[in-house]
Amino acid sequence: MRNAEFDRAQVLRGAMSAFMHKGYTKTSMQDLTQATGLHPGSIYCAFSNKRGLLIAAIEQYQQDRNEQFKLIFSDSRPVLGNLKTYLDNIVVECVSCDSQQACLLTKALNEIAAQDDEIQGIISQNLKLWQNALTAQFELATTQGLLQGDLNSEQRAQYLMMGIYGLRTFAHTHPQAEILQQLADKLFTDVCR
């Protein structure tokens, strides 16, 4: 007979940020109470435990990214231009690296997926959705006659994802905008060949 007081999305974004900042293992519950504004009891009541909070945060992350994706790939503009914008955004994200603006999915994948099959599954599924969305864009571009090489749309999407993963890791040692932009530009060219 009483509703929870906190805003779930808000809380999860706080947790997301904490996890991206320090990584899952090194983020303590104390960090999380601070990042979410919730007391331990509330977190355990709402998300079972730290792991549950991570899973919920991943879900929220996926939703937020999906919104952003739909915003960029609006149907009204040319496909390849949207794709370029998308990549440029990632470069900006990498440069403005307010300490580890990495993708939560890949970060969690690198850190814990090997230890936890369920989380591995969840992340794989989310990345698959992302890949499918990219494949659909390449398919669209192909039907519009914008792509001619002998790669199919799925292969292009895979190559692009590989490139984005790499770009993010590369940014850790080379946070300079110029270099990253150059790499992203070539990636764009190569994936459209």
Place this chain on the structure above:
Amino acid sequence: MRNAEFDRAQVLRGAMSAFMHKGYTKTSMQDLTQATGLHPGSIYCAFSNKRGLLIAAIEQYQQDRNEQFKLIFSDSRPVLGNLKTYLDNIVVECVSCDSQQACLLTKALNEIAAQDDEIQGIISQNLKLWQNALTAQFELATTQGLLQGDLNSEQRAQYLMMGIYGLRTFAHTHPQAEILQQLADKLFTDVCR
């Protein structure tokens, strides 16, 4: 008046393997005593602490990789063939993923570099050496007239490293040899363009 009994390289390879398997934070000292065959006291005597052991393991990793690199890029064979072999080896490594056969450097980079400037520096330096070695190979190929595009050797090396990082991450969700080989092949083509 008495020498240490253990083989340093052997011990460090054990530690390397443990760190790659579970990640730095989640690898306990108990794991490390098992992986190295050393008792806690010996580890602390030889490497100060867990962090010191990681740093020593990274050093050893770099040495081992360097050996392997020199072996593949022997001067007597054609440069681009060597490069292809190198990439194919990485694919094999990714496929045979006996749980996280990731590169220790990139794994540590993803996990802890943001938290620890000294380790960040060490890893960056090692990756830089690696990049320089690749650059030299591209330079060699260029002087032999094998490469014509408008990229310089450093840019090629950077792009290749980006691709390799990405390939390794991609392998976590797609461990199939076919797919990875396809991606590696295209990466090779694009980097030589």
Place this chain on the structure above:
DNA sequence: CTCATTCTTGAATGTGCATTCAAGATATTC
């Protein structure tokens, strides 16, 4: 063979952490 030095052993220490829980606060219902 004996002594001195160095290495090895692994139980003990203290700390930091995830998790729990009972008391208190707040809303909703009748």
Place this chain on the structure above:
DNA sequence: GAATATCTTGAATGCACATTCAAGAATGAG
């Protein structure tokens, strides 16, 4: 406005872990 149900609070719990250290074992020198 009382009663009830639900949520919030944060100190208490117990465990896992990195680290220490003192006793024991092995080696080399004389």
